[in-house]
Amino acid sequence: MNRRELLQWLSRGMATTVAAIIGLPGIRYLSGSVPSSAEPVSDYQRLKRLEDLPIGRPVMIPVLGCKRDAWAQSDQQVVGRVWLVRRPATANAGESEVQAFNSVCPHMGCQIQAQASNQGFVCPCHRAAFGLNGQRQNDPVSQEISHAPRDMDSLACRVVQDPANGNAWVEVQLQAFELGSKQRIVRS
Amino acid sequence: MCALLNWLDQRLDYRRHIALLRRRVLPNGPSWWSTSASCLMWLLLIECITGLLLMSTYSPSMASAWASVNFTDQSAAGRFLRGVHHYSSHALIILFGLHLVRVVITGAYRAPRELVWITGLLLFPLILVWTVTGNPLASSQKGIAQIQVEGNILAATPFVGPWFQRILFGGRDIGNLTLTRLHFLHVGLLPLLVGGLFLLHLHQVIKHSSYRPGVAADQAPLKPLLHYWPYQSVRNMTMLVLLVGTISGISWQWGAPLSAPADPELPFSPRPEWYFRWLFELRRHFTGDTEFVATMVVPAAFLAAFMLLPFLDRLLSTRFDRLCRLLVVVACAAGWGWLTYLSFDRDWNDPEYIASMVEFERLSERARELARSEAMPVAGAVELLRHDPQTQGPRLFARHCSSCHTMTDADDNGMTVAESSAPNLRGIGTATWIVGFFDLDQISGKNYFGNTAFHDGEMKQHIQTLFAENDRSALQEQFRTVAVALAAEAGHEVYESAEAQRGRSLIVGKLRCTDCHQFHNQGSLGSAPDLTGYASTEWLTGLISNPSSRRFYGDRNDRMPAFAADSAHPEFNLLSTLELDLLVKWLTGLPGDSNLAHSQKANNPAQPPASHPQPHEVAVKTELQATP
């Protein structure tokens, strides 16, 4: 390597260094981890009195919590929505009387709606249909295969008796799951 | 002046460059077809200028984006500029498509112009992405729902998808950072990329264009060669004027659309813009694991195939090449058009979709109306519709009341129930509504007590007795007066009018209402609902909260649930404080008790204070207690 080549390489090296000093933090900055917008709710949350739930008709309940959106943080915000389906009391004794589902469509994340007949659910975005038990179904009209990669995401749900006033409460553990995957993967 | 220009020219040599551009000739002479390129360039410039102007008002955050865009729309010039910015982007895409078609048909991408073609082709997806990043900036329901799905499509790209989505959204979910990122892309990064690519494109166009007389001369020896300036330029400008004229006409007339502020509560079925409809249709045929074929592989394959066109083109025999190119264009256009048509056709034939769109358009109109008449809430435009009785009332009524109550006019229009088991609430508290209670047929009809436990109750019997004891027409006149007096309790009639005064004395006097009802300081509670403040917002709030309280029906309450009886746990009540307030305001059509309370206090100090609960935004959620 002669002197000329050395100087050429030196110049290139220094230019690259300067580019890296600015560029790497830039990429890091854009892709860096941003605090997740909703605090993961791990506890059971009390949502509804059992007696207030109609039997066999799905009801959507917003779940409130503390929401963080970049620099803004606010309490009492809707952090998720659950669909509650109360089954007739005669249903299998071992099962919970109420089933809860996350309202987020496992396909692309639209809000799942109740079908007009209340006999199931349908997602308005790509018409994925689900039964009252959250199972995937073909499109009720065109019989097309569902776009949903999996059934609706059911959530842990329990009915607790309040000894103080005899009320039965429906409590649900809200969780978010990865979209688009066949398995339920809890979003971290 | 001339001296200054000369001085400049000596240093910049600009006249020579301009002359080169002007003296260019087109191989086939000037033509209308060739105007597309120039129009595209000027439209791009218009987009940049209008965009820059709009930037002076826009504020990218969830709380302010919609409000700031709406604010822009409120000045005539702002509305016009936003319209031009919006419609030009659509025009740009259409024109770009036509431009590509022209280039393919004429084979203008051939050597040595491959780079002209490739840079131009790359500009197309970039411009599409540019519009994609612009649409959600207003943080309207439509834009946000679109970017949500688009982001999730991006996330479905193998390997790098989730990472890209994180960069785009600034996190896992749409929020403040999503808007700042989109803004950054829309006004920062993409203009730089498009600008750079465009300059390269322009450089290649000019370098390989036919301004060199030699090239043109041997291609068109028979025609006289006309210079670009002014023969092509005048055509370019004519097209541009037509185009901009149309765009500005549309913008002036309608402005750019602005749908309701984004709110997951709103019913909405997101659809992509028209230029992506073909992919939306295509993906219907790819479910599950193959989905990314439609969203990623197909568009990428098309782009790659077109980029290679100058090289593939050489393989074709020269005899049929023009025909082949034509076939390619027709096939692509037909495929695109067919898929697009299918997609729109499906939606137009879906009554559910149409209904949801109509409803959504109504809500958007209402949101804009509220934004004009009300102060913008600090928490953002999303609060406008959430606190609007006219929007929330019917929904709350449908969800909570309409399984028993109807709300229909005389022609049975409105909310009906298969089996109504409670009074029709249309016009509740007004004199016309109240007077129905004093009519024997009506009180036991379906609109009043007919389907309730009171269909043959003491109220009806009392009316019967009164009719038996009195002259019929005189009594009816008195009943009307009483109805006016009761309607005045809620503020539907003027409280101080002579008629209302007479009605009030009839209630406590001749008609003996206070035998059962309480009315101000006469009568007592316990056997019939309180008539003080009858059907006012405060009274209705009390009744709906707990109809079985002593002030209303007590233990004679017939099946009506208590919607907000639990003051210790308001969050678990069937209706939150806010919902109850909205419902009552909508039912009565009264703005609130404030005006009424004022007028009553002035003239009648004995009135009970019209205290009505302040709307709370969200019920307070207490910590979990008493879990076994």
Ligand code: FES
């Ligand atoms: S997002 Fe629900 S079907 Fe696509």
